Amino acid sequence: MSQPQLSPFMVDLQSRRGATQNNDHRIIILIKGFGIFSISVIILFYYFLLSSSILHAGNGAAVTLISKNKHDGIAGRNGITKNISGGIQPIATIAYAITVSGCPKSDGSRGDFGAGIKDGAAVLEHSIHLNSFQNYPQSRSLYDYKMYALVHLEAESCARPSLEPLGYEILLRDVPVPLADIEGQYLREKVSSNGCCGEKEFVKLHAYTLIQHPVVVHLDLDTLLLKPMDRLFDVMINGAPKDGSNAGIDVAFDDPLIPNPAANVNQINAFFTRDYNMAHRGMKHAGVQGGFLVLRPSLDAFNEFVSIIRKGDFRGNGGWGGMGFGPFYGSMTFQGIIPYFYDHFHPGTGVELNRCVYNNMADNPRDKPTKNDIVSGSCRDGYNRPDKNDVCEDCRSRPIEDVVSTHFTLCQKPWDCLSQDGDRIQERLCRKFHHEWYRIREDLETTLWGREKVQLTNKEEVLKVRGGDYQIEHFRGYCKSPGERGYNQVVIPGQT
Template sequence: MVAVTLPSRHWSTCFTSMNNQTPAAAASRLSQRRGVELTSSTAATLLLRFWRHALLVVLIFCLWSLLLLGQSIFWATETDASLLSNNSDTSLSSTSTRPVATATATIAYAISLIKCSDKQTNTPGLLDAALILRHSIHNTSIRNPSSGSKYDYKLYVIAHATNAIQCASSLADIGYEVLLKHPPIQSSEIRGEHLRKNIHKEWCCGEHEFIKLYAYTITDHPIVVHTDIDFMFYQPMDELFDAMLFPSDSDVGMEARSNIVAEYPDKVMPENIEAYLTRDYHQVIPGRKAAFQAGFLVVKPNPIIFNEYIDIIREGNYIGGFSRENGWGGLGYGGVVGSMAMQGLPAYYYDIIRPNTTVELNGCRYNHMSANIYYENVPNFIARYTDLIGKCRRNVEGCEDCRKTDLALIKNIHYTNCRKPWQCAGVSSTSKGDIDPRTADFDHCMEVVRKWHAMRSDLEVRVLDSMGKNATTGGLLQEGQVGSYMTDVFMGHCSANGPEGYLPISLTKDMWVQLSDVIWN
């Protein structure tokens, strides 16, 4: 906005008009005009009237001057905005008069790295997965105006302080803040015999997986979203954040709650939503409790909850076996993959220890895994349960078939049943590494995997635009785009079926350090 100065005569008149003539002089001239001799009382009366009229005139004049000032500022602002809009060469600083969106809050997005040696976190898979995850978070945030989101983000990696230092350092180069953590509890500290002796066998990482609980301690942010690294955000989640942060009876809060797609829409949401979660229904054994799906959790950080979790683990009240009395607390929270660690524990915690504080989200829309949640086949179902064949594993009628959910309805995708996008899985069979037709729909999997590769292609375009399309950058990127295997799905990023056919993004570390600022910040 240009500076505007009201002409000095407006202000000087307000404060000096009464000094142009003294009261005695004014009374003298008045008597001369009337041709009468004034007594002292008459003169006093006239002087009082003079002061009243003079004050009224001055007040009117000052108000008129202020009105002119407001009009001047208005027209100056309009003129300045017009000049800016018509000047195509205006620098960034010249756009300061344009409204700048302010984020409602900055959300923490965290992943956990427990070790660097498995197939999910090998070098190409780790770096490319982290890059695409970050790019998807960016594209669904306020930093991308077309997203419509009101929320900013900051990235964290909770890294095992012994087993994951090396691979975590590569994520620091692309904008993740590294939080080195040791497991919050050792197996030797667990009092319950079964859990103490068997936790080390649990998928994927035994007691080491409990480093995910440190997400509750990232208290610099009002909300923490923790996901696995094989994850991609497809649409903003403002409705979840708004419902957490705004009162339930406010306009924003009520609208947000109406837009949340819950697994049980008729269930009343808590006044204070502390967490959102999804359940691993495709693992449910008939008559048993559904485990938590550990690849996606949205929480209000709270060290008290973190400490309560550790106390439960230390007590170790976990009963082995597959009956209705097994698992955590002897209440059926067990018997499935991950039940001794981060699949079974959070389900038990939020159902039993801290009930009525969460919202269970529709697992076809949030944390979408393209999974079969009907009693039809593996896992954990055999045909002798003839009365259950074809029924929903969450024991309701008409549940949504996640293998066929319209992509336009999906908020985010967790690449599990459809395999990791960097595994280049393009075959449907029951062989290891292929897409299992018993648990997933091949065509639908190809659609969701294509979304990941499209996100990678978008990032590659941004890289070229940001680096000026120089020969070095273009050449390195091209190395990862020449694959000819199923190009309609993998978009040049795969040369053959299987992880050996994946062509990673080939930019150097220095390039990524530079690009983190140019593309995302």
């Protein structure tokens, strides 16, 4: 049977219907394609925002990816771990440890710096944060951090409530060797009254047991980090360069980083500064400054320290081993045993840093007073370096921009609200250090803790929000008057 033929009109109608259906199909495809494209753009935009920032996470938190274009010039650093998205992770997590050996006593004495147990620890931790990988866009540091507090058993009551809320992991530790077990009679009978804290100062040595980290930095509570210490960490982890260079590290006296660059051993196990304020003529070995030590953790090293203390070979007229590591302030404990360990037992593995750059205390380098900014006397650091006796850098003249860390000893504690505003070399740098401490405290409270920001030029506003109006541009509203009684202490979130 033949098919009925369609009229030209019917053929045209069918063609139009087919064309309409094809057009509708194309429109649907275009809509779907546009939707997929839009979703892709949104995803890519979100990823860009996520990968171009670092979240201010807590200690030890996972690291957020960073956009590639923020790492020009650092791709060659050893140890950088690239992930599948093209960002990088920190080279390592550095342990930062403090020690609390005692609490303020009821008789009004300040114990371990009084307010410093909380305030010093809070501002120190934030200064470390600002100079770590967790603040990468500003710090450019490739190392993360974790905070520890080595707390003597007698100090737990004041240390735990102050430090745990700040993110410190509390490690209760006793002295490595009980007094009764020290064989040397002189050390056994005298060490408890030596230095600031007697035998409790040995608690600092427990920093060597933090072997889950490649590097440990032990700092006193009254210190402040101003710049990253990546160069030190790079050398500790990767070894010192064998070309004789200092890897950009400011070594004391411009000495070589390692004594013999051609030797097969280029491992450095410690960086420290020496305390020449305690030096005297005829002293063979200057002690280390006990508030700053960058070390390679090692149970073998810790056990060796324990053996040295137990033997207790400290002599009244010759110090450790009778070799001139003492006597001086703190020589029976940390400040004497560290140079004894690295200078005598393990020479070449400990490096003295330039104390004007690291652990700067704004100290007079000479043994006579400075008057009208004119120095006099012999160089203290030249007593056992005749070639340096008449040439020593005055750390008080160092630009603060060069300083990696400072230690509030001669400058006094920031929480004492001392103006340090005299036009003298002894005060100018101290005032800058104190200014930085208060600036970092303000950043901690307003940026991390979300507290109200103030205009420092508005005295009424500052007084209302922070309670202090003494030299507002300098103390930022945290001091009511000069002296420690005029200081407004840090209030940890959730506490009163």
